Amino acid sequence: MNAIKFPGFFLLFVSFLLANDQLEDLYKQASFYENQKEYKKAMEIYKKIAIEEKNANRIYFDEEKQIAHKIATETLDKIDDEETEKTIQQILAKSFDLYAYEENYFLPFSYDSRQRDDRKQTEAKFQFSVKKPIISNFLKMNETFYFGYSQTSLWQLYEDSSPFRETSYRPELFVELPYGKKGKTVIKGxxxxxxxxxxxxxxxxxxxxxxxxxxxxxxxxxxxxxxKVWYRIPEEKNDDDNPDIEKYLGYGDLTLVLPYKSHTFKLLFRNNLRFNKDNKGFVQLDWTFPLLGSKSLFAYVQASSGYGDSLIDYDKEINRFSFGISLSR
Known part of the structure; x- marks a missing residue:
């Protein structure tokens, strides 16, 4: 089955790369018209970009829908009820709209500066993160409700048995609410x-x-x-695996993102705000840039220092340097 579908997947992958090239050209055109103060032309191109991005994000799911439609129309007996027909096609397609959420990366080299008894200093690190929109504008505030899922793994790739040392699972429900208008306020949402x-x-x-x-x-x-600020939901004392986690991770963090030409720089700060001997903090820098001129594959460099590097090591101070590739940023 995989051998049969591979050519189709390859063509879709190539199409996705070409779509990204086209989008970049459209962005350049829109930026040109915007700089020339021809805002009407710029807005027309931005609308086209929105449509193209939506189509590019759904290219894989569209193929599955087409296959499902072909099966439903050429193989299965026709159902008179139109709504039932659509339900059957949904069942066949198993389609669902998923989008990149946090960064999706694979870092085959991730080095911890300190020697530790339970691991090698060099391991692999990777992250998978997606989100699915659930409902939009339900509250008439242009908001969108999402389900998100992220998974970060630390893999002792260079051990004999190559065990996964730690995997953090992060399901979440959230709502995003845009705010203000272009050029009117610095707060955006x-x-x-x-x-x-x-x-x-x-x-x-x-x-x-x-x-x-x-x-x-x-x-x-x-x-x-x-x-970002957070409130930890209290747990029963007997069920709490890490009652002192706030002592190390605090009650919030601050993220700065600076896109510059084809590069992105992301800086994360976290501190427990205890201004004494119990002060604990964390800082992480992520740098991405196109790999070999690609529009959809990026080189990824990550450096971090402090407490909370991973859930299993939340109470350990770790200095880590990693590099690899990213599929999103």
């Missing part, structure tokens, strides 16, 4: 959600917590600022 994070380990290594969080988005030129 809000995000409010519920996040569960756990690692699925046996009791002695189990870690988990639940949070409600609020993020605000600001724009200053090409600098984007996102302060």
């Amino acid at each position: 809000f995000k409010f959600g519920f996040l569960h994070e756990s690692n699925g380990q046996p009791v002695e290594k189990s870690r988990s917590w639940n949070r409600l969080y609020l993020t605000s988005y600001f724009q200053l030129g090409n600098l984007f600022i996102a302060p």
Whole structure:
């Protein structure tokens, strides 16, 4: 089955790369007209970009829908009820709209500066993250409700048995609310959600917590600022795997994102705001840029230092340097 579908997947992949090239050309055209103060022409191109991006994101699912339609029309007996016919096609297609959420990357080289008894210093790190829109404008505020899922793994790739040392699972429900108008205010939107994070380990290594969080988005030129605060939902004392996690991760973080030409720089700060000997913090820098001129594959460099590098190591100070590739940014 995989051998049969591979050519189709390859063609779709090539189409996706070509679509990204076309989108970049459209962005250049729109920017040109905007700089020339021909805003009407620029807006027409931006509308076209929105349509193209929507189509590009759904290219894989569209192929599945076409296959489902072919099966339904050429193989299955016709059902008189139109609504039932559509339901059958949905069942056959198994289609669902998924979009990249946080970064999706694979870092085959990830080096911890300190030697530790339970691991090699060099391992692999990768992350998978998607979101699915659930409903839009339900509250008539142009908001969108999402389900998100992210998974980050630390893989002892260079050990003999190559075990997965840690995997963090982060399902969440959230709503994004745009705010203000172009050129009128520096604040651009809000995000409010519920996040569960756990690692699925046996009791002695189990870690988990639940949070409600609020993020605000600001724009200053090409600098984007996102302060985030959270509230940990209390747990029963006997069920709490990490009762002191806030001592290390605090109650929020600050993210700065700076796109510059084809590069992106992302800086994350976190501190527990205890201004004494118990002060704990964390900082992480992510740098991405196109790999070999590609429009959809990026080189990824990550450097981090402090507490909370992973859920299993939330109470350990770790200095890590990693590099690899990313499929989104």
